[in-house]
Amino acid sequence: MIPHVPSLEKLVHELSRLPGIGPKTAQRLAYFVLKSPKEFNDSLRAALMAVKNDVKECPQCFSYTEAEDLCHYCSDPSRHEDVLCVVEDPADISRVEISGVFRGRYHVLQGAISPLDGIGPEQLKIQALLERIDQRQNEGGPVLREIILALDADLEGDTTVLYLAQLLRKRGLQVTRIAHGVPIGGDIDYVDHRTLGRAIENRVQL
Amino acid sequence: MIPHVPSLEKLVHELSRLPGIGPKTAQRLAYFVLKSPKEFNDSLRAALMAVKNDVKECPQCFSYTEAEDLCHYCSDPSRHEDVLCVVEDPADISRVEISGVFRGRYHVLQGAISPLDGIGPEQLKIQALLERIDQRQNEGGPVLREIILALDADLEGDTTVLYLAQLLRKRGLQVTRIAHGVPIGGDIDYVDHRTLGRAIENRVQL
Structure with a gap:
């Protein structure tokens, strides 16, 4: 120095x-x-x-945007309206996009429930998510068929998934969570026992 | 992203x-x-x-300063005028200062001679160093007794040391270079053979 x-x-x-x-x-x-x-x-x-x-917050999905109104993903008319993917952070959207298998809309929670860090449901965009869904259902917009929860596979992600699933099922929606299992290219020898257990439980019919 | x-x-x-x-x-x-x-x-x-x-360049030693004129080290009247320490970078000054054994003036070369990177003597503050010394000697300022070269122990540092030593000896100045040897707390087992060779050559009378 x-x-x-x-x-x-x-x-x-x-x-x-x-x-x-x-x-x-x-x-x-x-x-x-x-x-x-x-x-x-x-x-x-x-x-x-x-x-x-x-850089502003998208007023609908709470991702980041520079657009005046809705963000790129909320305003794209070619995306499917019947499925909504819920993520923790705006950066997660691009990871889902790169996977290439999802073409619906997004919702960013801006975190996950973490009582140790003082983050409860009210600090997240959960109320906004429920309002968004309710408004669509009340106003007779395009039918929302499924909510995919693409949250982290850690304690905070699990807590948030359980909390959201309860609220969303009440609304008669199909709630799914992205699968946990052996990573593609991964060696079973190096996968921890909880992941392997989950991979066996959620085995897929061939 | x-x-x-x-x-x-x-x-x-x-x-x-x-x-x-x-x-x-x-x-x-x-x-x-x-x-x-x-x-x-x-x-x-x-x-x-x-x-x-x-942040500006000190017009005398070419270190960084925020002072209007000379930097902290050039303007401090308590420092010795008879010995000048030449370093590659401004950050090296603080390393020499922390050692606590030097109380003279500094000169920053702003690099070392490195033909492979296109850095020759004219890209460095070598001409300015010679002018600074000549001016002192011509104007009969305080006598400059010794120039300590505290450059890196790599190829570029060695080249610069040889180049400077030649120019400075011509001016009748005592030119020294900081010692190479076993680091304090260092184990001889882990010192490379060139360093150990240099440490034996430059052994000190007890």
């Missing part, structure tokens, strides 16, 4: 607030920025500013 | 230009910035702006 240069120390401090960036890495990054042409500093700040000013 | 959000893609692109930050890490950082309170975005941009606007 170069001492007696307060603005450099400040930049190191700010960079070390980023996830996975410790003090040593923050120093290396700050030093790199300092040595870079001013254009890099300008374009980095412009990109930060644009993210802050231009 | 969240698709169809151009400003997020732009931020990922800018962040992945930082050293050691690959596309995956850049995505994680960009996503963190997006989810953070706007205050973090603001303070990060302010820190980048401050580094760009406030």
Whole structure:
């Protein structure tokens, strides 16, 4: 660290607030920025500013968007209206998209229920999901046939799945959860016993 | 990666230009910035702006400074004038300072001679170093007794040391280089043979 240069120390401090960036890495990054042409500093700040000013929440699915109204996935008329995929984070949408097997609509919860972190159902977009579904059913919109829960396979994901399943079944909807099992290309020798147990339970007729 | 959000893609692109930050890490950082309170975005941009606007090169030693004229080390009247420590980068100054055994002045070369990277003596602050020394000697300033070369122990450092030693000896100056040897706390078993050879050659009378 170069001492007696307060603005450099400040930049190191700010960079070390980023996830996975410790003090040593923050120093290396700050030093790199300092040595870079001013254009890099300008374009980095412009990109930060644009993210802050231009990225909004989609009012329907709560993913990120830069569109004025609904996001890309909510406004695409070619997508199926009868199936809704519920995910934890906006980034999960692209993972589902890349799989290529889903062409319905999305809903982002913006997290999962985690009492230890003080995150209950009211901190998530669960109420909004129920309102979205109820509104569709009351207004006689296109029939919603199935809700796919594509949440993480951890404790928080499981809790949220159980909570949602209860609420959604009451509404007469088919609720499914993405399968757990041996990953494609995975070796059974290296799969943990809970995953293998689930893979056996949920075996598929050939 | 969240698709169809151009400003997020732009931020990922800018962040992945930082050293050691690959596309995956850049995505994680960009996503963190997006989810953070706007205050973090603001303070990060302010820190980048401050580094760009406030940090200058010291006109004497070519380290970084925010002072109007000479840097902290060049303007400190308590430091010894008779010995000058030559380093590659500004960050090296703090490493020498932490050692606590040097109280003279500094000169930053801003790199080392590396023909493979197209860096010759003229790309470094070598001419400025010679002028600084000549000016002192011509103007009858405080006598400069010794130049300590604290450069890296790699090929580029060695080349630069040889080049500088030749030029500085011509000026009747004592030129020294920091010692190579077994690191303090180091086990001889794990020291490479070149380092051990150098440590034996440069053995110290007890």
